[in-house]
Each structure stands twice: as structure tokens, then as C-alpha cells.
Amino acid sequence: MSEKNRSRxxxxxxxxxxxxxxxxPGSSLLEAIxxxxxxxxxxxxxxxxxxxxxxxxxxxxxxxxxxxxLVASCVHPVREGLEVRTHSNRVLKTRKMILELLIxxxxxxxxxxxxxxxxxxxxxxxxxxxxxxxxxxxxxRMCEEQMAARAIGFAGRGRDxxxxxxxxxxxxxxxxxxxxxxxxxxxxxxxQGTGAETVLCSGCINTEPVCASRYDDAMCFMVPCLSCVRTxxxxx
Amino acid sequence: MRISSVKELDExxxxxxxxxxxxRPRITVCGGTGCSATGCKGVAxxxxxxxxxxxxxxxxxxSVTGCHGFCECGPxxxxxxxxxxxxxxxxxxxxxxxxxxxxxxxxxxxLLYRDPVTGEKKIHETDIPFxxxxxxxxxGNNTAIDPASISDYLATGGYSALAKVLYGMAPEAVxxxxxxxxxxxxxGGGFPTGVKWESTRNAPGDIKYVICNADEGDPxxxxxxxxxxxxxxxxxxxxxxxAYAIGSHEGYVYVRNEYPLAVANTATAIQQAxxxxxxxxxxxxxxFSFDIRINRGGGAFxxxxxxxxxxxxxxxxxxxxxxxIHTSEKGLWDMPSNLNNVxxxxxxxxxxxxxxxxxxxxxxxxxxxxxxxSLVGKINNTGLVEVPMGITLREIIFDIGGGIPGGRRLxxxxxxxxxxxxxxxxxxxxxxxxxxLAEVGSMMGSGGMIxxxxxxxxxxxxxxxxxFLQEESCGKCVPCREGLFRLGEILTDITQGRGRMEDLPIxxxxxxxxxxxxxxxxxxxxxxxxxxxxxxxRDEYVAHIRDGKCPAGVCRELxxxxxxxxxxxxxxxxxxxxxxxxxxxxxxxxxxxxxxxxTKCGICYDSCRFDAVKKE
Numbered sequence: 001m002s003e004k005n006r007s008r009x010x011x012x013x014x015x016x017x018x019x020x021x022x023x024x025p026g027s028s029l030l031e032a033i034x035x036x037x038x039x040x041x042x043x044x045x046x047x048x049x050x051x052x053x054x055x056x057x058x059x060x061x062x063x064x065x066x067x068x069x070l071v072a073s074c075v076h077p078v079r080e081g082l083e084v085r086t087h088s089n090r091v092l093k094t095r096k097m098i099l100e101l102l103i104x105x106x107x108x109x110x111x112x113x114x115x116x117x118x119x120x121x122x123x124x125x126x127x128x129x130x131x132x133x134x135x136x137x138x139x140x141r142m143c144e145e146q147m148a149a150r151a152i153g154f155a156g157r158g159r160d161x162x163x164x165x166x167x168x169x170x171x172x173x174x175x176x177x178x179x180x181x182x183x184x185x186x187x188x189x190x191x192q193g194t195g196a197e198t199v200l201c202s203g204c205i206n207t208e209p210v211c212a213s214r215y216d217d218a219m220c221f222m223v224p225c226l227s228c229v230r231t232x233x234x235x236x
Numbered sequence: 237m238r239i240s241s242v243k244e245l246d247e248x249x250x251x252x253x254x255x256x257x258x259x260r261p262r263i264t265v266c267g268g269t270g271c272s273a274t275g276c277k278g279v280a281x282x283x284x285x286x287x288x289x290x291x292x293x294x295x296x297x298x299s300v301t302g303c304h305g306f307c308e309c310g311p312x313x314x315x316x317x318x319x320x321x322x323x324x325x326x327x328x329x330x331x332x333x334x335x336x337x338x339x340x341x342x343x344x345x346x347l348l349y350r351d352p353v354t355g356e357k358k359i360h361e362t363d364i365p366f367x368x369x370x371x372x373x374x375x376g377n378n379t380a381i382d383p384a385s386i387s388d389y390l391a392t393g394g395y396s397a398l399a400k401v402l403y404g405m406a407p408e409a410v411x412x413x414x415x416x417x418x419x420x421x422x423x424g425g426g427f428p429t430g431v432k433w434e435s436t437r438n439a440p441g442d443i444k445y446v447i448c449n450a451d452e453g454d455p456x457x458x459x460x461x462x463x464x465x466x467x468x469x470x471x472x473x474x475x476x477x478x479a480y481a482i483g484s485h486e487g488y489v490y491v492r493n494e495y496p497l498a499v500a501n502t503a504t505a506i507q508q509a510x511x512x513x514x515x516x517x518x519x520x521x522x523x524f525s526f527d528i529r530i531n532r533g534g535g536a537f538x539x540x541x542x543x544x545x546x547x548x549x550x551x552x553x554x555x556x557x558x559x560x561i562h563t564s565e566k567g568l569w570d571m572p573s574n575l576n577n578v579x580x581x582x583x584x585x586x587x588x589x590x591x592x593x594x595x596x597x598x599x600x601x602x603x604x605x606x607x608x609x610s611l612v613g614k615i616n617n618t619g620l621v622e623v624p625m626g627i628t629l630r631e632i633i634f635d636i637g638g639g640i641p642g643g644r645r646l647x648x649x650x651x652x653x654x655x656x657x658x659x660x661x662x663x664x665x666x667x668x669x670x671x672x673l674a675e676v677g678s679m680m681g682s683g684g685m686i687x688x689x690x691x692x693x694x695x696x697x698x699x700x701x702x703x704f705l706q707e708e709s710c711g712k713c714v715p716c717r718e719g720l721f722r723l724g725e726i727l728t729d730i731t732q733g734r735g736r737m738e739d740l741p742i743x744x745x746x747x748x749x750x751x752x753x754x755x756x757x758x759x760x761x762x763x764x765x766x767x768x769x770x771x772x773x774r775d776e777y778v779a780h781i782r783d784g785k786c787p788a789g790v791c792r793e794l795x796x797x798x799x800x801x802x803x804x805x806x807x808x809x810x811x812x813x814x815x816x817x818x819x820x821x822x823x824x825x826x827x828x829x830x831x832x833x834x835t836k837c838g839i840c841y842d843s844c845r846f847d848a849v850k851k852e
Binding site: 076125 | 555706712721725754
């Protein structure tokens with residue numbers, strides 16, 4: 001936030017899905033995109049905390065031609081003249097795959113299941129595990145940045161990574177304030193609605209995919225999408 | 237003693253050079269990684285004792301140097317002034333070397349290198365084919381320098397580049413010179429070094445850091461280790477020059493603690509340089525100050541990534557962060573920081589001394605200079621090789637490496653460490669440069685080169701590297717943590733006979749997502765081994781899945797052993813060696829293998845001298 005205040009000045013102009021838009025020079029792409037009302041899914045991001053760039057659900061496509069690439073919008077600064085596409089096929093495909101991996105690990109999370117419905121994820125191709133934590137690190141940052149406690153942190157590496165108190169012992173720093181539980185996106189149980197026995201709940205999928213594949217830069221962003229009627233062949 | 241001017245430095249150098257008689261007998265023992273493993277310490281110890289007992293101590297010099305590169309033939313001993321190259325020396329050979337070579341000036345025939353093709357004995361290092369096609373600019377001096385002696389480094393012209401820079405070149409001119417040389421980062425990324433220096437120099441801020449990345453963690457790679465162990469001053473000199481050009485006064489060498497000799501030699505070198513006034517306050521009396529500290533890494537592979545390394549230096553967990561704002565602007569402690577790899581730093585004094593024009597003539601259009609590779613795997617001449625960019629893989633593997641042992645066929649070569657791609661034999665004439673390697677789905681990386689023969693299963697290789705990377709992933713971002721875990725799961729399934737054809741498109745999707753969405757270089761390149769093997773050796777994947785066969789005979793679940801009735805002589809060797817009692821048979825009668833009891837360990841296959849055990 002401090003950086004934002006420091007660099008407040010002339011606005012930065014960039015291209016958002018083909019439209020010329022302006023943003024505060026200190027803001028991140030995600031902030032700027034959300035300011036314009038577009039929906040970008042996130043799991044490890046919270047307005048009140050330092051962006052972490054770990055869940056990668058907020059990826060957007062920037063640049064053009066050979067320099068076209070995906071970036072995590074929560075940690076990428078807005079830049080003059082940048083071309084940004086928030087819902088291109090490549091972006092959607094990547095987000096879906098990331099979500100699929102997360103659900104395969106934590107099928108019991110309501111947040112993930114809701115997101116799956118929104119992104120119209122239809123299938124989990126991996127063997128389900130039954131973990132709870134998605135390692136987004138929101139609780140760690142919450143504890144440190146907002147509660148000034150630093151009672152929890154990451155331990156281990158790779159697959160063995162987990163969140164814990166130092167040396168796995170009861171922490172004297174912890175005031176049991178519960179902020180970690182408050183901010184956790186995963187600890188809410190899924191609704192157990194339709195098809196609760198399956199890995200993917202799919203209870204809330206109500207429409208066919210957004211029209212991303214039809215248009216390159218100009219897209220509609222109605223969620224849920226109601227405007228276009230699709231034939232079954234389109235849904236692939 | 238502190239040196240406070242170029243004149244004093246030159247005088248000291250001349251003094252050292254004059255005190256050395258080129259005709260005086262001198263024995264050097266390679267003390268590099270490979271030779272240490274084959275017992276060079278014992279050889280050096282025996283030499284010391286031998287020289288003492290024959291009262292030759294004051295008349296013959298003995299020094300333990302850094303890596304000579306030809307690790308296959310270690311321990312290596314070279315006797316000067318003749319420059320006789322002895323290989324595979326054991327402590328028992330020492331007496332003969334002293335008697336024959338030192339006292340009588342004759343080579344010990346049986347310790348000389350024998351050309352495997354012509355059978356000819358080679359006396360000098362330069363006659364050996366392994367060395368002939370190399371261009372040993374950065375590791376060449378290893379043979380002449382005792383890494384614990386700054387005098388040795390000064391005698392070979394050390395720190396003259398530093399003097400040249402401090403007293404004759406503006407920082408901008410140094411950057412321009414490095415830019416013109418075309419030097420690119422040797423740690424893997426291949427970013428132009430001069431450009432990096434320039435952006436760090438131009439970044440706002442008074443405090444800037446210069447860092448040397450010596451966190452070499454690739455399996456089978458030891459280039460940086462050998463440079464730091466063998467010639468630490470060349471790295472320090474490069475760093476001081478870089479610091480001057482960038483405007484930095486503080487530097488770090490981040491070296492892994494698993495390299496105790498590199499840590500010790502670098503620490504000694506820093507101490508010596510400080511004592512001579514080549515490091516610290518007012519270097520060479522120029523008014524420029526710069527000091528270097530060593531930071532030991534805990535062995536996490538991911539800490540070789542620049543932002544993870546810097547986090548680790550700050551005392552935080554070694555995890556990368558997004559680099560949309562470059563480390564040259566905000567690096568260590570959010571200050572502009574310039575990180576280069578050991579080999580990159582070691583190239584700097586060379587460029588300053590001999591000029592960017594000379595340097596840029598070596599190599600290809602886009603890749604200049606030389607590159608050190610550690611040539612390992614199924615290759616005759618295992619070792620460190622330094623070659624000009626643009627040399628073909630064929631030249632490295634066959635001319636320098638001496639081909640594949642046992643007359644087997646080359647199948648593929650993996651370049652660039654665990655996240656490099658496997659280049660098939662068909663592309664072996666590919667010139668080695670950053671772009672060409674990337675085009676075929678591999679990379680330069682830090683310079684690991686693993687040669688594979690026809691007995692290597694490419695699916696198993698992909699599985700191995702994926703599991704390595706999965707263990708070494710920091711686990712911060714989802715694509716790398718979960719994606720590699722699932723890739724590993726699928727590949728294990730395939731190698732154990734549970735693969736499905738539908739898995740192949742999933743592998744491709746996962747790989748693409750890894751490349752697109754991972755946070756750092758570890759994740760974005762992690763799919764290279766899988767993608768390249770799937771591209772070039774798809775039939776092997778299909779054979780595993782559809783036919784339930786491992787064509788190379790590696791994946792245990794997919795192979796079966798049987799005894800060929802025609803060929804079996806009933807010698808009983810296999811029966812005796814079988815740990816699970818799966819082979820039965822009377823003497824001189826055909827033996828039978830009970831597949832129910834067979835654990836597929838392969839001992840019978842290896843021990844049969846009549847080629848009667850079949851693997852299929």
C-alpha cells in the first residue's frame with residue numbers, strides 16, 4: 001500500500017481486453033482489472049495482505065506475438081501500454097488445470113467447489129486425496145501482517161510443505177485470536193449438495209461456458225453467462 | 237603486507253615470478269572432486285613422505301591443485317618441467333615416479349595415458365584427445381595453481397585485470413566492454429551480463445549488492461565447484477571488477493555447505509586478498525572499497541534461483557518471489573542486486589585482460605566464449621570439459637568424451653541439469669549454444685551433460701528427474717507443487733505398467749501449465765525432461781502403456797527374465813547368485829527360472845557368461 005501512495009501521480013494507460021483503460025501507477029494488474037469490474041478468481045489474495053503470487057489462479061495473458069505470456073496479476077504491476085487479456089483460452093485452460101489440481105488434493109473445500117462451478121470444471125482426472133490445507137498462506141500473512149503475532153509459518157518443502165507453529169509446538173506468540181481461521185478459504189466444508197459422493201460436486205454449474213473462444217480481445221463477462229445460447233458442439 | 241598501487245602489485249608479481257625457476261622439478265597432484273574420490277590425498281601424502289625420505293624436499297616442489305577435468309583417469313599427477321601426465325596413480329606408484337621421473341628424468345610407461353583407439357602412449361596433457369578439442373580458459377589454470385596460494389594466482393597474471401580496471405577504465409567503460417564481449421549468464425538463463433550490470437548500476441539507490449551464485453545443485457554437475465575449489469581468486473577478481481562497474485561495496489558468495497573444500501578455499505582466498513589490500517577498504521590505493529562475505533547454503537536446489545537465493549541470504553526460507561520487478565532494481569533487502577554465476581564471474585578477468593574483441597570471436601552469433609560442461613553418464617571420459625560455444629554435441633561426446641562404453645549406441649544426451657531436455661541421437665550434430673538448445677526443447681542450464689546409452693529407458697529417466705524436481709520444489713506455487721506431484725504419479729504408473737493412453741494428453745496439458753503458470757524457473761522448466769522424451773521417444777511411452785513392455789529393459793514391473801535352453805551350459809553361476817532361489821537345475825543341465833519367485837533383480841543376467849539369460 002505504501003508503494004501505491006508513494007508513486008501516486010500520472011495515470012498509467014494499458015489495454016484491457018482490447019479496451020484502453022487507465023490505472024493508478026502503483027497498483028497491481030489484479031487491482032486494476034477488478035476496478036473495472038472484471039472477475040478474476042483468486043485464492044491466496046486478500047486486499048489487506050501482501051500479495052503472495054502462489055495460487056496462480058489470477059493469471060492473465062500479457063504482451064503479444066512472441067512475447068505473449070501468462071503472469072500472476074496479483075503481483076504484476078500495471079505498466080504503460082501493456083496488453084492484458086483476462087479470459088483468453090490459454091488463461092481459462094490454465095486456471096482450470098490449476099483448480100483441478102487443487103480439488104484433487106482438497107475435494108472437501110466449498111470454496112474450491114464453488115469456484116469449479118464458476119469456471120465450469122467438469123472433470124477431475126487425478127486420484128483424489130483428502131487434504132484440507134491448500135497452502136495459500138493467507139493465514140500466515142494474516143497472523144504476521146494484521147495480528148503482528150507471527151505465530152505460524154510454512155515448514156517443509158514441496159509436497160511435504162505444511163503450515164505450523166515453530167517446531168510444531170504450542171506457540172507462545174499465538175493469542176488464539178482465530179484470524180487464521182477467519183481468513184482461511186479452505187476450512188469451510190462444501191455444501192454436500194448434489195453428487196456429494198463424487199470428487200467434483202458440480203452442484204452449482206448452471207450455464208454453458210463463457211464465449212471466450214469466439215472473440216479474441218473483446219469479451220463479455222457476465223457471470224453467470226446468460227446471453228448466448230450454445231449448441232452442444234460448442235461445449236468441448 | 238598491503239599493496240597500495242599498481243606498481244607495488246607488479247613488483248610483487250615480478251618477485252614471485254623471478255623466485256620461480258621454470259626448470260625446477262615440480263609435482264602437481266589434482267585435488268579436485270573426482271580425484272579426491274579416487275584417492276589423490278593418499279598419493280599426495282606418499283609423495284610428501286617419499287620426497288622427504290630421499291632428501292629431495294627442498295629441491296622438488298609439490299602442490300595439490302584444483303580439478304584437471306579428466307576425472308575418469310584420476311588421480312592425476314603431472315611432473316614438471318617435462319609436463320609428464322600420469323593417470324590413475326596409486327600411492328604404491330609414488331616410489332617409482334620419484335625414482336624414474338624425478339631422479340632419472342624418464343617417464344613411467346605404465347602410468348601414461350594410452351589412446352584407446354591407436355594404443356599409443358601419450359606423455360603430455362596436450363597430446364591426449366580429451367584435451368585437444370577443448371578450450372580451457374576458465375578451468376585451464378587449475379593445473380598450475382595451488383588454490384590456497386595467492387602467489388600462484390599472481391604468478392599467472394592474477395589481479396592484473398583488476399588493476400587495469402581500477403586505474404584505467406571508468407565503470408561505464410567496464411560495462412561497455414562486458415556488453416561488447418557478448419558474455420551471457422552461465423547459470424542457465426543466459427541473460428547478457430553487461431546489460432544486467434548496467435541496469436543494476438542505473439537502478440536508484442546507494443547500497444547495491446554483488447552476489448556470486450555458487451549454489452550448484454544439479455545431479456552430476458560440478459563445474460562451479462571445481463572453479464571455486466581450484467581457482468577461487470579468479471571468481472573474486474571478477475566480482476571486484478563487477479562491483480566497481482556497478483558501484484557496489486558489499487558482496488556475497490552463496491555457496492552450498494556440501495562443498496566444504498569450495499567454502500574453505502574461498503574463505504582462504506578472501507582472507508589473502510584482504511591482507512594484500514585487493515579486497516576491503518581502498519583497494520590497490522584507488523579509493524574504491526568492496527568486501528565479500530561467504531554465505532553457506534543449506535542444500536536446497538531451489539536456492540539456486542535468484543530470488544530464492546536472496547531470500548535465503550536474508551535469513552528467510554529459500555522461496556522465490558515474482559520477478560516482474562527485477563532483482564537489479566529490488567533484490568537483496570530490496571536493494572539493487574546483481575547476481576551472477578561462478579563461471580560468469582570467472583570469465584570477467586579474462587575479458588578485461590584480453591579484450592572483448594578477442595572474446596567475442598569465440599563462439600557463435602549469439603553465444604560467445606566458452607562453456608564448462610560436466611560430462612557424465614554413459615561416457616568413456618567422464619570429466620569436466622570446457623569448449624567453445626558452437627561446438628557440436630557429437631564432438632563433445634565422441635571426440636572429447638571418447639564415445640559410449642562397451643560399444644553401445646548413444647541414445648540421448650540431456651543438457652542443462654535436471655530440468656533440461658533429452659536430445660536424441662538424431663540431433664547430435666546440433667551446435668551447442670543457448671538458442672539451438674532451447675529450440676530442441678532443452679537448455680544450456682548450468683552445464684550438466686548426461687549421456688545415455690541404448691540401455692536407458694527414457695520414461696524412467698523422465699520419472700526420475702520429475703521426482704527429483706518434485707522433491708526440490710519449494711512448494712509455494714500450485715502449478716509446481718501439485719503439477720509435478722501429479723506428473724510424477726502418472727509417470728510412475730506408466731513405468732509400473734498401470735499407464736493408460738489417456739495419460740499422454742494429460743501429461744502434455746500438465747507440462748504446458750507448468751511452463752505457463754509456475755512462479756519461478758524451477759517450475760517453468762520442470763517439464764522439459766518429460767516433454768522432450770515424450771516428443772522424441774513417444775514410441776517408448778506407447779510400448780510401456782499399450783504393449784506392457786519396457787524396450788530398454790529397465791522398468792522392473794515390465795520385464796521378465798528367462799533362460800535360453802539352447803545357450804545355457806548348466807554352469808550354475810546364475811543359480812548360485814540368485815538371491816531368491818528362483819533358478820533351479822542340475823549341473824551341466826539346462827537351468828530353469830521360476831518366474832513366480834523371480835524378483836527381477838537382474839543378477840543372473842549380469843552374471844551369465846554365455847548370454848543365456850534373456851531379458852524381455
